Amino acid sequence: xxxxxxxxxxxxxxxxxxxxxxxxxxxxxxxxxxxxxxxxxxxxxxxxxxxxxxxxxxxxxxxxxxxxxxxxxxxxxxxxxxxxxxxxxxxxxxxxxxxxxxxxxxxxxxxxxxxxxxxxxxxxxxxxxxxxxxxxxxxxxxxxxxxxxxxxxxxxxxxxxxxxxxxxxxxxxxxxxxxxxxxxxxxxxxxxxxxxxxxxxxxxxxxxxxxxxxxxxxxxxxxxxxxxxxxxxxx
Numbered sequence: 664x665x666x667x668x669x670x671x672x673x674x675x676x677x678x679x680x681x682x683x684x685x686x687x688x689x690x691x692x693x694x695x696x697x698x699x700x701x702x703x704x705x706x707x708x709x710x711x712x713x714x715x716x717x718x719x720x721x722x723x724x725x726x727x728x729x730x731x732x733x734x735x736x737x738x739x740x741x742x743x744x745x746x747x748x749x750x751x752x753x754x755x756x757x758x759x760x761x762x763x764x765x766x767x768x769x770x771x772x773x774x775x776x777x778x779x780x781x782x783x784x785x786x787x788x789x790x791x792x793x794x795x796x797x798x799x800x801x802x803x804x805x806x807x808x809x810x811x812x813x814x815x816x817x818x819x820x821x822x823x824x825x826x827x828x829x830x831x832x833x834x835x836x837x838x839x840x841x842x843x844x845x846x847x848x849x850x851x852x853x854x855x856x857x858x859x860x861x862x863x864x865x866x867x868x869x870x871x872x873x874x875x876x877x878x879x880x881x882x883x884x885x886x887x888x889x890x891x892x893x894x895x896x897x898x
Contacts, residue, residue, distance in 0.1 A: 745812055777799060847892050
């Protein structure tokens with residue numbers, strides 16, 4: 664990872680605060696945060712998972728429950744790609760994606776909580792990975808460079824977006840022409856999935872929201888035990 668120190672600003676509605684976080688990038692800054700939504704297209708929006716819940720993201724049972732390795736294997740990530748782990752948390756998927764893209768690739772790891780990015784940096788340094796770029800995003804702007812990303816992965820995070828329209832718009836603008844975003848969300852349709860309903864999404868709802876924001880479904884992978892996995896390209 665490049666050894667650089669950048670002064671980051673994160674607008675959280677209560678005003679911007681400065682955070683000195685080595686190795687963290689901010690792509691642009693905003694001075695204020697527009698009001699978030701509580702409901703979007705008939706769906707109630709869940710609150711963002713607090714960083715205190717980070718240990719749950721790396722629980723020992725996660726692979727057995729979600730088949731994360733199967734999900735990653737079906738992303739189509741190749742060496743040299745520029746990919747993004749949106750809502751990266753403490754880097755459960757980020758580190759694996761970094762190994763898949765290889766030293767000539769890049770993983771942009773976006774989170775709105777600096778505490779999560781600190782946990783990610785600690786794990787990155789322990790693994791000795793140098794192709795991960797942490798980005799401190801805001802709730803309405805992931806701060807990704809335009810026309811530069813091959814794939815954006817969102818695992819159980821889209822349903823928490825308080826500003827889904829602006830987030831989808833900026834993600835769409837960050838994709839290369841053949842780039843895709845991949846939504847992985849717990850299935851509302853399956854009552855056996857032991858997740859609160861507010862943190863699930865139905866395929867019908869996803870297909871209502873993404874096309875309304877300039878995306879088209881290009882692939883649907885349905886072999887994960889608990890989650891939808893849907894690929895969307897730019898319309």
